[in-house]
Amino acid sequence: MLNKQSPLPMYYQIEEDIRQRIAKQEFFPGEAIPSERSLTETYDVSRMTVRQAVNNLVQEGLLYREKGKGTFIAETKMEQPLTGLTSFTEDMKRRGLKPGNNLLSFDVKEAGSKLAAKLQIEAGERVFEVKRVRLADEVPMALETTFIPYALMPGLTQAHIQQSFYAYVESELGLTIGRAEQAIEASLADEAEADALAIPLHAALLGIERLTFTTDNTPFELVQSAYRADRYKFLAEIKRN
Incomplete structure (x- = not known):
């Protein structure tokens, strides 16, 4: 051969x-x-x-x-371009996969100074903290924690989170999503992450933090995600200036 x-x-x-x-x-x-x-x-x-x-x-x-x-x-990795601003739900539907969530917690908490600075609110102001496992065709893909300023959308409920959050922001609240700032770094799964994502302890993860703004530059969500590195890879087109 x-x-x-x-x-x-x-x-x-x-x-x-x-x-x-x-x-x-x-x-x-x-x-x-x-x-x-x-x-x-x-x-x-x-x-x-x-x-x-x-x-x-x-x-x-x-x-x-x-x-x-x-x-x-290994399973074929999903290729996620780092261009275009879509939600997890929108992305999975575009791929022909069934998006889903395992909601772990839905709480209202006071923002610490670092979180408040990122969301451009005062320290101590209330924020929603939403923890969930994101699924594609019932397979765990990412563990996600989302922080949302309470004053910006006080009517937010668990039902809105279980559907497409971006659809709620744009269709029901009438806000226009403009841009996001995103950072990616490698990490190893701790016990909680390994258990939530059904992967071995210390398996490779892609840690992503995304701060998303409306068109008037108001931050409306900070998302901290741990994606399974065995199922995801991120692509970027880079041009020489």
Whole structure:
């Protein structure tokens, strides 16, 4: 199956063959690939060569390991462009997936100084704090905490949160969503995040903080999200000035 006369390294040829087999649906997400010993026999190479190929595919996110069980085909990651301002619900519907929420808490609290500064309100003013797990086709995708100035939308209820919040803001409140400031950083899942997202402890996460404004530059939500890094990747187009 491999061309040993090719200038391409053996491990790279194995990677490409596994990629093609996944593309041809010889392997499916969640299915175990053959053992290192089996792959060594199949490709007629050393175990070290097979291990390098598999390690590269694990680092790429195409495969994942479970200790004591083996190596498996990873789910295809959702590609989220960092252009355009859409809600989670809008994004999932656009992908043809069923959006959902597991509401963990819906509280009104006093804003601390850091939160108040970001929302451009006074420290001690009331804010809604909403914690929920965001779902796509019933699969947990992100753990999300949202802070909303109470004075801006005092009529907000759990029912509004369970639907598309952006639709409520624009259709019922008559506000126009303008822009957002967003920061992304890597993190590892703690016990609460791992439990909420049904992932292993210390699994990789993409931490995102987004502050969203109306067209008159009024902040109306601060969202802190922990996205599963095994299911999401973010894309950006960068142009040279």
